[in-house]
Structures are given as C-alpha cells and as structure tokens.
Amino acid sequence: xxxxxLVTVSDDVGRASGxxxxxxxxxxxxxxxSADDIAIAVAFLSGATRQGRVGAGPASILxxxxxxxxxxxxxxxxxxDAAFSTIQTTTGKGSTSKRxxxxxxxxxxxxxxEQDFLRRLLFGELRQGALEGVLADAVxxxxxxxxxxxxxxxxxxxxxxxxxxxxxxxxxxxxxxxSVELMRPVQPMLADTADSVEDALTQLAGNAVLEFxxxxxxxxxxxxxxxxxxxxxxLNDVTASAPEIVAAxxxxxxxxxxLDGEAIALRSDGRPHPFQITMRRFxxxxxxxxxxxxxxxxxFFFDCLxxxxxxxxxxALERRLEVLTSxxxxxxxxxxxxxxxxxxxxxxxLAIERGHxxxxxxxxxxxxxxxxxGSAWLKIKPVRTLDLVVLAAExxxxxxxxxxxxxxxxxxxxENGGFVMLGKTFKGMTDAMLASQTEQLLALxxxxxxxxxxxxxxxVVEIAFNDVQQSPVYAGGLALRFAxxxxxxxxxxxxxxxxxxxxRALAPKMI
Numbered sequence: 001x002x003x004x005x006l007v008t009v010s011d012d013v014g015r016a017s018g019x020x021x022x023x024x025x026x027x028x029x030x031x032x033x034s035a036d037d038i039a040i041a042v043a044f045l046s047g048a049t050r051q052g053r054v055g056a057g058p059a060s061i062l063x064x065x066x067x068x069x070x071x072x073x074x075x076x077x078x079x080x081d082a083a084f085s086t087i088q089t090t091t092g093k094g095s096t097s098k099r100x101x102x103x104x105x106x107x108x109x110x111x112x113x114e115q116d117f118l119r120r121l122l123f124g125e126l127r128q129g130a131l132e133g134v135l136a137d138a139v140x141x142x143x144x145x146x147x148x149x150x151x152x153x154x155x156x157x158x159x160x161x162x163x164x165x166x167x168x169x170x171x172x173x174x175x176x177x178x179s180v181e182l183m184r185p186v187q188p189m190l191a192d193t194a195d196s197v198e199d200a201l202t203q204l205a206g207n208a209v210l211e212f213x214x215x216x217x218x219x220x221x222x223x224x225x226x227x228x229x230x231x232x233x234x235l236n237d238v239t240a241s242a243p244e245i246v247a248a249x250x251x252x253x254x255x256x257x258x259l260d261g262e263a264i265a266l267r268s269d270g271r272p273h274p275f276q277i278t279m280r281r282f283x284x285x286x287x288x289x290x291x292x293x294x295x296x297x298x299x300f301f302f303d304c305l306x307x308x309x310x311x312x313x314x315x316a317l318e319r320r321l322e323v324l325t326s327x328x329x330x331x332x333x334x335x336x337x338x339x340x341x342x343x344x345x346x347x348x349x350l351a352i353e354r355g356h357x358x359x360x361x362x363x364x365x366x367x368x369x370x371x372x373x374g375s376a377w378l379k380i381k382p383v384r385t386l387d388l389v390v391l392a393a394e395x396x397x398x399x400x401x402x403x404x405x406x407x408x409x410x411x412x413x414x415e416n417g418g419f420v421m422l423g424k425t426f427k428g429m430t431d432a433m434l435a436s437q438t439e440q441l442l443a444l445x446x447x448x449x450x451x452x453x454x455x456x457x458x459x460v461v462e463i464a465f466n467d468v469q470q471s472p473v474y475a476g477g478l479a480l481r482f483a484x485x486x487x488x489x490x491x492x493x494x495x496x497x498x499x500x501x502x503x504r505a506l507a508p509k510m511i
Contacts, residue, residue: 004073026138039161064103069112120398143167153178155370185231187371194378197344200361216264261301271355313368420476428485
C-alpha cells in the first residue's frame with residue numbers, strides 16, 4: 001500500500017467525529033492492505049512505529065523534514081518501515097550522521113502530505129483519534145470477527161499489529177495461537193481516575209480493596225522453574241537490570257508464575273526514592289551488580305495472572321489476591337479490603353505520609369482486563385498545582401504547526417530576582433488555548449531562535465504536576481514531573497506567581 005493512501009485515511013479519521021465512522025474508515029483501509037502491510041498500517045495508524053524509538057532526535061527530524069517535498073507519491077508502507085529499521089540499527093562511529101542522512105533521504109522521497117505525516121509520527125504527535133481500542137474494533141470489523149475475540153488476542157499477544165495480520169489473513173482459527181504463555185508478556189491492565197476515596201468506593205459499591213499507589217517502575221514478572229524474566233509496562237525485557245528481583249522471585253514457592261507489580265528503590269527508612277532514582281537501575285548494561293548493592297530494588301506485587309499452570313486472568317480479583325498472598329507474602333503492596341470511607345481516607349493519608357503517590361481502588365469482583373483502562377481500577381492521588389510564569393514557548397510540530405506550543409515554565413525568585421525555570425509542557429492545551437497563547441506570547445516577544453520565542457514574563461498559568469524531581473538541567477536543580485496546563489490566570493500578574501522557595505518546600509516531601 002502507498003504511504004499516501006494511509007495518510008489520506010489518517011486525515012479522514014482525524015476529521016470524523018463519530019466512533020463508528022472512524023472504525024468503518026479504518027476497517028476499509030485494513031481490508032485493502034497486503035499481508036506484509038497490515039502490521040505496519042496498524043502501528044502507523046495508532047501513532048507509532050513498529051520499531052518504537054527509531055534513534056532519531058528532534059534536531060535530526062526537523063533537519064530531515066526541511067527537505068523539498070517530492071512531486072509524486074512513490075513511497076510504500078514497507079519502504080518506510082524498512083527505512084526506520086535501518087535507522088534504528090545503525091550504530092558505531094559516525095552513526096548519528098548516517099542516521100540523519102537516511103532520515104533525510106526518506107523525507108526527500110515523500111510528498112508534502114507524507115512529510116507532515118512522518119514528522120508527526122516521529123514526534124509522537126499523530127493524534128487522529130485512532131486509539132488502540134478503536135483500531136481493535138476496526139480490525140474485528142475488517143476480519144468479520146467479534147471485537148471481544150480480537151481484543152483478547154491483542155491483550156495476550158501484546159501487539160495489535162501481529163493480531164491484525166493473523167485475523168485478516170487467517171480468520172478466527174488464527175487467533176487460537178494467542179494464549180497466555182510464560183515468558184511472553186501480556187498488556188498490563190490500566191486504571192481510570194477517581195476524585196476521592198469516597199468517589200472511588202461509591203463507584204465500586206464498597207466491594208473494593210485499597211492499595212498504596214507506588215510510584216515505581218511497572219513490572220510483569222514471569223517464572224518458569226529457575227527461569228525468571230522481568231518485563232516493563234511497554235513489554236520490554238529488563239531482566240538483566242534487576243538481578244535482586246530475579247533472585248527473590250526464583251525463591252517463591254510456586255513453580256510457574258506471572259506477577260504484576262512495581263519495582264522501587266527505597267531509602268533506609270523505607271520511604272521511596274523519587275521515580276527518577278528508581279529508573280536509574282533500568283536500561284543499564286554496566287555496573288548492574290554494583291547498582292543492586294548501592295541502590296537495590298524492592299518488588300511490590302499487586303496481582304497474580306498465572307500460577308502453576310492455571311490462568312487466573314478471568315478470575316475475580318479477590319481470588320487472584322488470595323493466590324498472590326499465598327505465593328508472595330513478603331512482597332505484597334500494602335492494602336486494606338472493603339474499608340469504610342473513613343478507614344479508606346485514613347489509609348490514603350498513611351500512603352502519602354509514607355511518601356507514596358496516593359492509593360488505588362480496585363473492584364474485588366473484577367477480572368484482569370489487560371491492555372484496557374476502565375473503572376474497575378481507579379487511581380486516587382492529590383492534585384498539586386502551582387501558578388507559574390511563561391518564560392518562552394517553542395513552535396509546535398504536526399497538527400500544532402504554526403502555533404506556539406511547548407511552554408517554558410518559571411517560578412519567581414524572591415531572593416535574587418527574576419525567575420527560575422522548572423520545566424516545559426505542551427500538555428492540557430485545547431486548540432483555542434494554543435491559538436490564544438500564540439497571539440499573546442508573540443505580543444510579548446523579546447527575542448527568538450529558530451525553534452523558540454522568548455517572552456517578557458507576564459503571563460501566569462496554573463500547572464498541575466505529579467511531583468518535584470531533582471534536575472541537573474535547570475539552574476534551580478528542580479523540575480516538575482508530568483506538568484500539564486490547567487488554565488491561564490489572567491487575574492494574576494507575574495508578581496503573584498509561586499516562588500522557587502515554595503517549590504523547594506515541596507521537594508523534601510517528594511524527593
């Protein structure tokens with residue numbers, strides 16, 4: 001299939017307002033794909049590449065996308081996929097330059113519409129409404145199969161593209177190949193959000209368990225005899241990074257297991273290190289043994305999906321917790337079952353007091369709906385906000401091209417004057433906000449470079465964030481984690497913004 005044909009469908013899906021319309025358009029294009037194109041098309045339509053990170057940084061992408069567009073559409077999906085694979089596997093001396101040249105060659109072969117699509121794809125800004133749930137339904141429609149059947153297979157395979165290729169080429173019988181299999185990770189179950197403990201317990205009709213929400217690295221651990229492997233939330237194998245977890249799970253009494261949980265580095269007093277400290281342990285290829293000694297990881301498990309030959313995913317959570325407690329009693333996430341609202345609130349306060357993010361509420365009668373975000377699991381954590389000043393903004397890419405998007409955020413420095421930068425964000429903005437802030441910020445421009453407009457510090461924006469983390473990048477030594485825009489504050493001036501002292505006061509509680 002030509003890339004341009006997929007680009008056209010992607011644009012049509014982005015403009016479609018109804019879910020059924022999106023599904024129909026996606027199903028139509030999937031039916032027209034060759035067997036080799038299906039998995040690539042599913043990845044691209046979901047806003048990703050099959051390779052994950054292809055190894056090209058923002059500067060390389062911007063430089064490559066400046067190429068003059070081709071007059072005619074000649075690229076096929078397999079051409080693009082092969083180019084991404086080549087770029088990703090290019091290593092060694094001079095690899096950065098080689099990857100840049102390969103990417104530039106790809107963009108030079110693309111038409112203007114294709115260039116825009118590729119740019120947004122590589123920047124992770126291809127948001128046309130084809131979420132995985134919609135795509136799974138489209139695969140089912142294209143293959144003439146029940147949507148639940150396709151979703152289940154995708155959950156077990158951990159890859160909708162692979163399932164789509166099987167369903168469209170082999171039909172229902174081909175999906176029988178996808179079952180729970182040790183050492184092949186399944187997609188993790190995800191949580192929705194509740195406003196409070198009371199709200200969560202009400203939604204779950206009181207039949208719930210509350211657990212500490214631990215801000216570590218999500219892990220899925222598989223055990224088959226002495227063989228233990230650890231997978232991340234994105235299903236990457238990180239076994240080599242955590243030998244102490246491998247050793248701990250190897251000693252558990254069950255012969256075969258699939259456990260879901262979090263890995264976190266703890267201080268000597270049992271309080272958690274910040275997320276960024278925990279993540280230093282993952283992805284390392286050197287000094288792993290020293291890391292296990294100097295910054296050991298502790299596993300906290302909250303679910304059991306498989307035990308000694310029995311698949312538990314369709315059992316109620318209450319039963320899964322019984323099995324988990326019997327096989328891993330030393331590594332359980334702290335929890336309380338069927339609490340009253342007052343007991344639940346006290347439990348949540350205890351979680352915060354001990355340095356954790358908040359609590360999770362889970363329905364005790366719920367199955368493990370892998371790969372799905374639903375109301376059976378609810379996360380409750382305090383929302384922290386700061387009023388910060390916009391110091392600069394970067395020009396957007398893809399759909400945000402032509403607008404100032406990524407905001408540079410600063411807190412007021414009472415002692416030294418001026419402002420201290422705490423990070424950047426482009427999250428939480430509507431199109432109306434983007435248009436409005438572009439106009440306002442350009443009116444306050446004091447200088448610019450090719451990608452950024454620097455402004456007079458006058459606009460105050462309310463920013464929500466998860467926590468404060470140490471940062472060697474910013475002069476203040478701190479940065480906000482998961483910052484997102486709540487609203488602009490026209491009622492406040494820069495003199496009313498929160499100070500760096502306020503942020504520093506928060507930091508000891510979070511770092």
